[in-house]
Amino acid sequence: MREWQARDLRREVLNDHPVIVQVEYRSLPRHTSCSSVDDHFVVVHGVVGSDFVYSDPLGQSTGGPDLQISERDLMAAMGEASTPRVGFAVSKSKS
Secondary structure (H helix, E strand, O other), X not given: OOOXXXXXXXXXXXXXXXXXXXXXXXXXXXXXXXXXXXXEEEEEEEEEOOEEEEEOOOOOOOOOOOEEEOHHHHHHHHHOOOOOOOEEEOOOOOO
């Protein structure tokens, strides 16, 4: 495994490869009041300027599938995970 950087995420997303990343749940801006210290997975699938767009499977009541997060906040949440800045890109096989 390697640590993902913002430029790596951006490159994959811009190539239409969503990236599943591990974050500390309460480090996400919409969950800072949560007392849980558990890790969580979100899908980064878009870019808006320097921000990222992600889907949070637990985020149905807090924004749903197209949440925007700053590069700084995303990298901080990934850095606080038990295994910092882990992720993997998903791509369709070429037939």
